Amino acid sequence: MFRLSQFMREVLEPTPLTPARKPSGPVVIWNLIRRCNLTCKHCYTTSADIDFPGELATPEIYAVMDDLKAFKVPVLILSGGEPLLHPDIFAISRRARDMGFYVALSSNGTLIDQSNIARIAAIGYQYIGVSLDGMREAHDKFRRKQGSFDASLAGIRLCREYGIKAGIRFTLTQDNAHDFEALLQLMDDEDIDKFYLSHLNYGGRGNKNRKDDAEFRLTRQVMEVLFEKSLSWEAQGLHREVVTGNNDADAVYFLHWVKRRFPARTEHIQAKLQQWGGNASGVNVANIDNLGNVHPDTFWWHYGLGNVRKRLFSEIWPDVSDPLMAGLKASPRPLQGRCGSCHYQTICNGNTRVRAQQLTGDFWAEDPGCYLSDAEIAGPSNQLARTVING
Ligand SMILES: C[S@@+](CC[C@H](N)C(=O)[O-])C[C@H]1O[C@@H](n2cnc3c(N)ncnc32)[C@H](O)[C@@H]1O
Ligand code: SF4
Numbered sequence: 001m002f003r004l005s006q007f008m009r010e011v012l013e014p015t016p017l018t019p020a021r022k023p024s025g026p027v028v029i030w031n032l033i034r035r036c037n038l039t040c041k042h043c044y045t046t047s048a049d050i051d052f053p054g055e056l057a058t059p060e061i062y063a064v065m066d067d068l069k070a071f072k073v074p075v076l077i078l079s080g081g082e083p084l085l086h087p088d089i090f091a092i093s094r095r096a097r098d099m100g101f102y103v104a105l106s107s108n109g110t111l112i113d114q115s116n117i118a119r120i121a122a123i124g125y126q127y128i129g130v131s132l133d134g135m136r137e138a139h140d141k142f143r144r145k146q147g148s149f150d151a152s153l154a155g156i157r158l159c160r161e162y163g164i165k166a167g168i169r170f171t172l173t174q175d176n177a178h179d180f181e182a183l184l185q186l187m188d189d190e191d192i193d194k195f196y197l198s199h200l201n202y203g204g205r206g207n208k209n210r211k212d213d214a215e216f217r218l219t220r221q222v223m224e225v226l227f228e229k230s231l232s233w234e235a236q237g238l239h240r241e242v243v244t245g246n247n248d249a250d251a252v253y254f255l256h257w258v259k260r261r262f263p264a265r266t267e268h269i270q271a272k273l274q275q276w277g278g279n280a281s282g283v284n285v286a287n288i289d290n291l292g293n294v295h296p297d298t299f300w301w302h303y304g305l306g307n308v309r310k311r312l313f314s315e316i317w318p319d320v321s322d323p324l325m326a327g328l329k330a331s332p333r334p335l336q337g338r339c340g341s342c343h344y345q346t347i348c349n350g351n352t353r354v355r356a357q358q359l360t361g362d363f364w365a366e367d368p369g370c371y372l373s374d375a376e377i378a379g380p381s382n383q384l385a386r387t388v389i390n391g
Contacts, residue, residue, distance in 0.1 A: 001280070002250045005242040007269060008230045011258060014268050020275045024072035026286040026317065029079055029106070029298050032061065032092065034290045036081040038108055040133070040143045041212070042171055044203035044299050045289075047081045055290045056308070058088045062095060064288065064308045069099050071314035073286075079106035079298075081290065084116070093123045102126050106169075110148050112155030121162040129196060130156050131169045132183060134176035142176055156192065167194030167241070172222060173212045180222050184229050187240060195240060197226060199247035199369060202358040203299035210358070216371035223250060227257050246299075248278040248348040249370045255347065256376055270347070278349030282328030286317060296328055299354040324363055328353070337366030343379035 033055060036047035056064070068076070076096050083089050084107055096103045103123075109130035112120060120128075130152055133142040139149040159166035170176075170183055187195055200206055200213045214222070223244075230242040244250045251273050258269045282296035289301055292308040294316045305325060306316035320326040327334050335342075335350045342348065351367035359368050370377075 001285075002244045002248060002254075003241070003276075004226065004244060004250070004254065005230050005234060005240065007251075007254065007272060008227075008234045008242070010269060010272050011231070011262050011265050012234055014265065017268075017271050017275065023284050024074055025068075026073060026280075026284050027075040027077065028068060028073050028286045028288060028313075029077045030288045031079050031081065031290050031298070032056075032083055032089070033086040034081040035085050036108070037085065037110060038082070038143050038145050038148060040131075040205070041175075041209055042133075042142070042173065042200060042206040044201060044206050044301065045081060046204040052081075052290060056292045058092065060292070060309065061088075061092055064292070064313060065092075065096060065099065065101075067308075067312050067314050069101070071317070073101070075102040075104070077104045077106055082108055082111065084111040090119055090123060093125065097124050104129065107131075107155070108143070108148070109152035109155030110145075111151075112158055113151075114158070117158045117162055120159070121164055125164060127194070128159050128164055128166045129169045129194070130159075130166060131171070132156075132186075133171055134179040135182050135186075138176045138179050142173075153186075153190075156190065160190065160192070165193050167196060168192055169196040169198060171198040171200060172214050172219065173200050174214055174218070175212055177214055177218050177222060181225060184225070193241060195242050197222070197242075197244045199245065199250075199352075201246045201299040201352060202355045203301055206299075207358050213369070219247075219371045220253070223253055224257070227254060227261075231261075246352055247369055247371075248351045249367075249372050251276070251278060251347050252344040252372055252376065255344070273347045276347075278345075278347055279351055279353075280349075281353065282325050286313075288313065296324060297354075299352075300324075303357075324353075327363060334364050335366075336362070336364045338370060338374075338377060339366045340364075342377040344377060 034045055034047050034052040037049055039048050093103055103125055104127040105125050106129050132152055133139050136149040140146050156166050202210050233240045255270055259266045285297050287295040287298045293304040294306050305322055320329055333350045339350045351370055353363050355369045356365040356367050357363050
């Protein structure tokens with residue numbers, strides 16, 4: 001996850017480069033339930049409005065939660081399916097809050113209404129992210145339910161009304177890129193706290209429909225607009241959080257943007273980006289699915305590391321006898337192709353390994369989602385050589 005607005009603040013008001021604080025444990029994204037009232041085109045969990053047998057029961061969830069706490073996991077992101085369809089979502093959330101986790105809810109927002117908003121507010125979620133994959137027409141088509149945009153937006157408005165920090169999560173594809181700027185406008189119109197741009201990842205229906213992934217030219221245009229918008233929000237003191245996910249090349253592209261727009265800040269931003277270190281799957285980000293299987297991140301549902309019913313999460317997570325985990329935790333990672341020779345590996349850390357694996361069968365092949373040009377991944381001396389060769 002690339003926290004763009006944090007780095008944008010560093011462009012405008014640089015802070016000293018102090019030693020990085022190591023997180024106490026990974027952020028755990030937990031798909032508590034796979035059932036969902038929507039069937040989105042890109043959904044990595046391939047959810048639907050049906051019962052999925054074998055899911056962790058609430059007492060099992062509590063036992064895992066105790067282990068996560070002992071393992072010093074700082075953050076739980078409760079997700080699904082649609083987490084609000086879990087019959088015990090409020091009890092689970094309450095317990096997590098009482099145990100001192102930072103607790104976020106990842107919801108499609110359609111089920112947040114007058115009947116439950118007071119209970120939701122009482123939980124004290126630190127953040128609720130609601131997916132909006134376009135404006136009304138594109139969103140309803142993408143999420144395959146008429147009226148879902150209006151219901152989700154009403155959910156966001158209710159969260160705002162009740163003082164809950166809420167944000168938009170937008171997954172960029174060819175189908176909805178045309179609405180990207182309108183969504184940024186919606187951020188302003190509704191005074192929304194956070195915008196998360198998620199690049200398409202190749203899991204579940206997102207893998208089946210990967211032909212819909214945004215073309216590189218489009219992604220680059222979108223990123224330019226996002227950089228300028230984040231700059232303008234920061235310059236106005238609005239401090240809307242802007243974050244991107246599933247494409248750590250965003251950080252390298254941002255560095256090139258800084259070189260163009262604020263050349264004097266290049267070195268500082270480069271050092272800060274290196275300190276951040278890029279893709280954190282298998283290291284600082286973990287996933288537990290509805291059946292209790294542990295994965296290096298949410299998009300590895302086709303690759304399990306172990307099940308919490310059989311082995312504690314705290315034992316599964318550090319185990320590097322698994323070749324994928326060994327490589328993800330290695331520094332540098334055993335990257336191949338363009339990723340292997342990229343000058344900016346220390347910033348991006350090899351981007352999204354799932355896309356490489358889904359396309360080639362090889363965990364360590366280059367990420368086909370990297371939209372940077374050859375010149376942009378070459379070191380400064382090679383960039384110069386290329387410029388000379390290209391005249
Ligand atoms: C699986 S959903 C679960 C929470 C809730 N049902 C929702 O839609 O927000 C979590 C987030 O992952 C995003 N997502 C799903 N499939 C994806 C994919 N293949 N690539 C990138 N993001 C994806 C969704 O848009 C949503 O923002
Ligand atoms: S992305 Fe979320 S809302 Fe859409 S089908 Fe998947 S779980 Fe449901």
